[in-house]
Amino acid sequence: MKALLPIIRLLLTAEPKSMIRGAALSVIVLLMGAALLGLSGWFITATGIAGLAGIGIAFDVFRPSAGVRFLALGRTAARYGERLLTHDATLRALAALRVTLLRRQVGLDARALARLRGEAELTRIISDVDALDGVILRFVLPGLAALVTHLIVFLALAWLAGWAVAAAVLLGYVPVAVLVFWRLARQSIVPSDQVETQSQALRRGMIDMIRDRQALILRARITAREADLLAIDASTRKMMRALDLSDRNAIAALSVLTAAVTGLALLVGAAFVGQGALDPATGAIGVFVALALAEALPPFARGVADFGRMAGAAKRIGQAPGPIPATAVRPDAKPDEPVLSVDTPELALQLEAGKAAVLTGPSGGGKTSMLMQIAGMAASEGVFILGTRVTEWPDAELRNIVTMVPQRSALIAGTIRENLSLSGETKDEEMWRALAAVALDDVVRARDGLETQLGEGGTGLSGGQARRLTLARALLRKPKLLLLDEPIEGLDDATASRVLTGIRGMLPEAAILATLHRSADHPVFNISQKIDIRR
Known part of the structure; x- marks a missing residue:
């Protein structure tokens, strides 16, 4: 009672x-x-x-x-x-x-x-x-x-x-x-x-x-x-x-x-x-x-x-859990500090604005777990965003700085425009630019353009196309730090290279950290780190 x-x-x-x-x-x-x-x-x-x-x-x-x-x-x-x-x-x-x-x-x-x-x-x-x-x-x-x-x-x-x-x-x-x-x-x-x-x-x-x-x-x-x-x-x-x-x-x-x-x-x-x-x-x-x-x-x-x-x-x-209150005092971003600093037993990394790093290693080696820690979605004490520990950032503020694209695509039933609009209010020109960056603009134009209807979970697109659509949506967020978990999985080499180049072209000032099984030597990446938490 x-x-x-x-x-x-x-x-x-x-x-x-x-x-x-x-x-x-x-x-x-x-x-x-x-x-x-x-x-x-x-x-x-x-x-x-x-x-x-x-x-x-x-x-x-x-x-x-x-x-x-x-x-x-x-x-x-x-x-x-x-x-x-x-x-x-x-x-x-x-x-x-x-x-x-x-x-x-x-x-x-x-x-x-x-x-x-x-x-x-x-x-x-x-x-x-x-x-x-x-x-x-x-x-x-x-x-x-x-x-x-x-x-x-x-x-x-x-x-x-x-x-x-x-x-x-x-x-x-x-x-x-x-x-x-x-x-x-x-x-x-x-x-x-x-x-x-x-x-x-x-x-x-x-x-x-x-x-x-x-x-x-x-x-x-x-x-x-x-x-x-x-x-x-x-x-x-x-x-x-x-x-x-x-x-x-x-x-x-x-x-x-x-x-x-x-x-x-x-x-x-x-x-x-x-x-x-x-x-x-x-x-x-x-x-x-x-x-x-x-x-x-x-x-x-x-x-x-x-x-x-x-x-x-x-x-x-x-x-049922209630909302977790945001930090009362917004931490000050320190422009002189790296966008990302990681100092953990598994990884030591500093990433400046405009730089791109790739994490390689065997499946199950902890690459996705590390991205989750950096995104503030898993406990970590050694990750700093703009000089402030990631756990001290209010979640709403952190999401304006960091965007993560996981392996599993998250799309809704609706038009491509509606899926891209989840990133915020965006003009059509920006949407087309993001689609071009991920080599998806020709596919969308061949259908009904931005009004192309998708089913639940993105039904109507192949697995690679759905992944690229979520990448385009992430690019429209224009984050300072972009985290990508196997962004080119399932793509042929030519399309994969075009996508990686397009991402950098769309976000020239962003710091990018990606996990990859292949193409780790792509010219986009300035830094390469191997990680294996199982060691």
């Missing part, structure tokens, strides 16, 4: 006026239902008694029947208003929660973002927020409305039919209902949480399998992966059956409770009617009100059954 409190507070405060009006209408709906059935029971009983007594012609049927119509129509209107207000307010609050969570992820520094898998994080956020849509609608409002309604009905019954009838209804419902809900919570909290957790795992597994299907087929792992997902699905269904059984048992217990309380109200009312303390019509009010109060309990039972799912989602959301 502790994890849910901040979420409840956020949802309630997102649209407070709508929530208050919706809560009031929830209580009004239940009160009108109890009043409708109580008045109808009194009216039917009083009319029957008047008919038996032979005074039916003198009995006023107009005002009670008008009251019944008013309560029936008013209850319908209140129910409509309650659903409209509470659902609208809840959906707006959940939208605000999604934005808050996504902004929290965007606000992370590059080190934390590097540890995230975008699709997995997005799937988790969507699933967890969807799990929280019942916090207000199926848990807070039904529980609050049921409690308030029982208290008001207790006072009204005490005034109309006496304290004994009111106590029979209230004390019959509340303690036993609390016991039923407590037992339901104990039985459902674990299955409910596991259903949500395994459902998310199943969705992520399906996404991964579809995305990696070619590799799985080549490794003959597709059948094994399918078996794993079917096992998760079977376990999820088992938990769902256990949850459904607990829910149905609770509803059955509440039905028995309703019958028992109704019978108790009948006995107490009949006893007072027999003693002459109540007339038969008034004594019947408690019976019908007891039946009407049964409407308040099942909605809350559904919320209790989902409590584990909601609490687990709230806990995961509460544990």
Whole structure:
């Protein structure tokens, strides 16, 4: 429950006026239902008694029947208003929660973002927020409305039919209902949480399998992966059956409770009617009100059954990392210092503006890890950018100085213009210049120019073309230090040479550090360093 409190507070405060009006209408709906059935029971009983007594012609049927119509129509209107207000307010609050969570992820520094898998994080956020849509609608409002309604009905019954009838209804419902809900919570909290957790795992597994299907087929792992997902699905269904059984048992217990309380109200009312303390019509009010109060309990039972799912989602959301605050004092760039200085056990290097260095070494030797340290995306104490330790730079300021192009291309579904625009607001002329620098301008012109549509992840371009497009986007950032991880992998020698020359031509004043398996002797590079962290 502790994890849910901040979420409840956020949802309630997102649209407070709508929530208050919706809560009031929830209580009004239940009160009108109890009043409708109580008045109808009194009216039917009083009319029957008047008919038996032979005074039916003198009995006023107009005002009670008008009251019944008013309560029936008013209850319908209140129910409509309650659903409209509470659902609208809840959906707006959940939208605000999604934005808050996504902004929290965007606000992370590059080190934390590097540890995230975008699709997995997005799937988790969507699933967890969807799990929280019942916090207000199926848990807070039904529980609050049921409690308030029982208290008001207790006072009204005490005034109309006496304290004994009111106590029979209230004390019959509340303690036993609390016991039923407590037992339901104990039985459902674990299955409910596991259903949500395994459902998310199943969705992520399906996404991964579809995305990696070619590799799985080549490794003959597709059948094994399918078996794993079917096992998760079977376990999820088992938990769902256990949850459904607990829910149905609770509803059955509440039905028995309703019958028992109704019978108790009948006995107490009949006893007072027999003693002459109540007339038969008034004594019947408690019976019908007891039946009407049964409407308040099942909605809350559904919320209790989902409590584990909601609490687990709230806990995961509460544990999501928040933005790391930027350094309060911006470090001063020292123009006399090298753009990059590295003094670690694996590498000693100084790189001035306009210079280019290449890191060579065997696969797995630590070249990419070193670039990550220089980019501030991995812990390092021996890396300095413009004379300031890289870990002391605010992330936003560091990104304006250092740009890294990893081996894995990061492109979005959209036009080439939209992909290049991720580097910032840029004119078309600059985009074409960057494309020419990476030997991609002819390919783009042969299609639809900058309006060429790409699919998810850059589908529509070959691997080498996608890599060059990300290089062009990096060039548009115009960094002081450009880090390239295998920028010419998959390119023929002529294209590779043209790309390296184009990069230097586009950024003549930038310091460039690249990792390469070949072309390390290209004229672009002034410095060559061999690195092998495994030594």
